[in-house]
Amino acid sequence: MGSYLGSDFGGPARRTAVTTDQLVHTLLGGLAIGCIYSLIALGISMIIRATEILHFAQGEIMMIGAMAGITAFWLAAMPFVLVLLFGILGGGIASVLVELMIYRPLGRRRVPLLNIIIATLGVSIVLQNVARLVWGSEPLRYPTLFASKGLVLAGFVVSPQLVWIVILGVAIMGALMAFFHFTRLGIAMQAAAQDADAARMMGISVERATTLTFAVAGMMAGAAGVLLGSLFFASFNMGFTTGIKAFVAATLGGLGSVPGAMVGGLLFGLIETFSGALISTSYKDAVGMIVLILILLLAPMGLFTRPGRQV
Amino acid sequence: MTLSVMTAGVTTVWIPRLVVLAAIAAVPLVEHNSYWLHVFSLALIGAVLAMGLQLLVGMAGVLSLGQGAFYGIGAYTAASLAIAWQAPFILTILCGGVTAAIASLLLIPIVRLKGSSLAVATLGFGIIVHLVMLNEDWLTGGSIGMMDIPLPTLFGANVGGEAALYYVCLVVAAVVFLALDRIAHSRFGRALVAISQDEEAARASGIAVNVCKSKCFIVAAFTAGVAGGLYAYHSRYLNPNDFTFLKSIDILIMVVIGGLVSLPGAALGALIVVLAPEVLRSSGELRLILFGALVIVLMGTGNRGLAGLIIDLAASARTAWQRRASAKTEAKA
Numbered sequence: 001m002g003s004y005l006g007s008d009f010g011g012p013a014r015r016t017a018v019t020t021d022q023l024v025h026t027l028l029g030g031l032a033i034g035c036i037y038s039l040i041a042l043g044i045s046m047i048i049r050a051t052e053i054l055h056f057a058q059g060e061i062m063m064i065g066a067m068a069g070i071t072a073f074w075l076a077a078m079p080f081v082l083v084l085l086f087g088i089l090g091g092g093i094a095s096v097l098v099e100l101m102i103y104r105p106l107g108r109r110r111v112p113l114l115n116i117i118i119a120t121l122g123v124s125i126v127l128q129n130v131a132r133l134v135w136g137s138e139p140l141r142y143p144t145l146f147a148s149k150g151l152v153l154a155g156f157v158v159s160p161q162l163v164w165i166v167i168l169g170v171a172i173m174g175a176l177m178a179f180f181h182f183t184r185l186g187i188a189m190q191a192a193a194q195d196a197d198a199a200r201m202m203g204i205s206v207e208r209a210t211t212l213t214f215a216v217a218g219m220m221a222g223a224a225g226v227l228l229g230s231l232f233f234a235s236f237n238m239g240f241t242t243g244i245k246a247f248v249a250a251t252l253g254g255l256g257s258v259p260g261a262m263v264g265g266l267l268f269g270l271i272e273t274f275s276g277a278l279i280s281t282s283y284k285d286a287v288g289m290i291v292l293i294l295i296l297l298l299a300p301m302g303l304f305t306r307p308g309r310q311v
Numbered sequence: 312m313t314l315s316v317m318t319a320g321v322t323t324v325w326i327p328r329l330v331v332l333a334a335i336a337a338v339p340l341v342e343h344n345s346y347w348l349h350v351f352s353l354a355l356i357g358a359v360l361a362m363g364l365q366l367l368v369g370m371a372g373v374l375s376l377g378q379g380a381f382y383g384i385g386a387y388t389a390a391s392l393a394i395a396w397q398a399p400f401i402l403t404i405l406c407g408g409v410t411a412a413i414a415s416l417l418l419i420p421i422v423r424l425k426g427s428s429l430a431v432a433t434l435g436f437g438i439i440v441h442l443v444m445l446n447e448d449w450l451t452g453g454s455i456g457m458m459d460i461p462l463p464t465l466f467g468a469n470v471g472g473e474a475a476l477y478y479v480c481l482v483v484a485a486v487v488f489l490a491l492d493r494i495a496h497s498r499f500g501r502a503l504v505a506i507s508q509d510e511e512a513a514r515a516s517g518i519a520v521n522v523c524k525s526k527c528f529i530v531a532a533f534t535a536g537v538a539g540g541l542y543a544y545h546s547r548y549l550n551p552n553d554f555t556f557l558k559s560i561d562i563l564i565m566v567v568i569g570g571l572v573s574l575p576g577a578a579l580g581a582l583i584v585v586l587a588p589e590v591l592r593s594s595g596e597l598r599l600i601l602f603g604a605l606v607i608v609l610m611g612t613g614n615r616g617l618a619g620l621i622i623d624l625a626a627s628a629r630t631a632w633q634r635r636a637s638a639k640t641e642a643k644a
Binding site for chain 1 (some may be wrong): 315368374421423424425431432436439442443445446465543557560568599600603604606610612
């Protein structure tokens with residue numbers, strides 16, 4: 001905030017003059033990071049809706065996705081879409097393994113929900129440190145997968161990478177919505193999440209639906225991992241902070257609501273990027289949290305309330 | 312209730328407590344290594360933190376992910392007072408608690424949120440407080456932190472040695488235990504338990520739910536602030552990164568490992584969370600993996616945690632012993 005004094009010498013106040021070009025770039029950056037948050041938040045929301053578990057390891061599943069993608073690329077140079085596919089696969093497998101090996105046995109022992117939530121924190125610690133053993137503690141540079149030349153879109157020069165992230169993110173979310181609305185499996189998952197007993201009576205295996213929920217949630221997170229990795233780096237600790245932010249995004253939209261997670265993620269990405277550009281880089285995370293608390297005060301269940309059971 | 316029953320209740324409660332207290336007090340007599348005393352003091356500070364959170368999570372059933380923030384506020388307050396005015400440490404530690412309690416008033420509006428939303432809101436609060444500690448150089452020294460915190464003195468005598476500080480932490484932990492134990496058995500404590508079991512039923516029974524929850528947040532924050540004050544003298548160097556979201560998680564893990572029902576359980580959990588990384592240090596890179604795995608495995612012990620497990624084991628050992636004893640007498644007969 002101290003730069004107001006100096007701006008007298010530089011002609012018109014520099015801080016206030018945000019060019020349209022900058023605005024478009026910030027908007028695109030916000031949307032891109034927002035898509036990544038949305039993908040992770042979707043998984044968090046799906047898991048909460050199906051099992052009531054606050055899944056704190058979702059960020060680490062995303063990190064495993066990023067690592068799976070970069071490892072596949074090291075083994076054989078391949079186009080970005082294939083790297084993304086490997087990331088999706090890696091995230092999905094990691095998520096299912098964690099569910100089958102840890103949450104399900106804990107659930108069978110009928111431990112309280114809070115214990116399972118803390119166990120997800122344990123999973124997060126284990127995954128981070130296993131990743132550190134396997135992939136080392138240095139950040140890994142993702143290969144340049146896009147043309148680095150600026151892309152001209154409607155008269156503005158924009159980074160093609162950001163555009164691709166937004167396009168791929170939206171495409172994946174669209175595919176998820178289609179899966180939920182048009183396939184038997186997707187509808188069965190929704191049913192099991194809304195009312196487990198009724199679903200059971202309709203012949204749906206709730207246990208299988210839960211595993212499937214973790215699989216889809218992990219795949220979303222894996223995709224987010226590759227997208228985020230391509231934007232910055234891949235590293236063993238990339239997941240935790242991002243996962244927490246995705247949590248906030250999911251809460252913003254309304255925990256357990258699928259459209260809420262999408263909107264919440266985009267909103268949080270935009271808030272973060274714009275407050276970083278306009279207010280202060282050191283407090284950009286705080287702005288997001290203040291918005292979260294204000295929205296929760298006005299609408300305690302978040303922007304989108306979910307039908308069915310109450311949290 | 313007859314007098315004999317009451318005295319029996321008092322002895323069964325107080326004799327084990329005094330035995331444990333004596334055992335903890337004897338530690339510096341046996342262990343002279345100052346490094347380990349330092350770690351044990353930290354475990355006692357952890358116990359204070361965990362007991363404070365136990366009130367929120369274990370009794371009122373409110374999941375708070377921001378306890379680390381109050382710990383930090385207490386630590387920075389105590390350190391600033393000690394550095395600026397050489398204030399006596401009992402005063403600075405109390406001020407740490409009071410400041411944390413005042414800061415917790417900010418949380419009162421969000422108390423009416425439910426379950427997961429409340430948890431995420433406290434998480435957001437913790438992140439905001441951490442960013443303030445990190446960025447407000449004039450207040451906290453920013454990312455460099457706060458150095459040269461003076462040694463604590465009590466009535467002119469220096470209590471900065473490892474053993475002396477250990478006893479200071481022990482006294483504070485014991486006082487906090489007694490105070491929280493009183494609260495747990497008061498009308499207020501019973502109201503909290505009622506809220507955790509069924510909020511609507513509690514409200515219908517005339518309990519002011521939001522007022523009780525707010526009070527609970529304030530007491531927990533005060534306790535965390537006191538622990539923070541102790542930590543300032545214990546570490547003598549404060550860094551914002553000591554008070555991140557991860558610290559809040561650490562405190563929560565302590566409470567849950569120990570079991571969500573009892574104060575001694577919370578203290579036991581603190582001992583494990585502080586000591587486990589030290590004990591596992593020899594396993595090098597595997598240390599944190601083992602710690603995470605330990606957390607997962609301990610979560611399988613149910614809501615009574617390790618404390619419950621120990622009580623169960625003791626009970627089954629006692630019945631086995633009695634059975635053997637009665638079998639012997641029968642054999643003799």
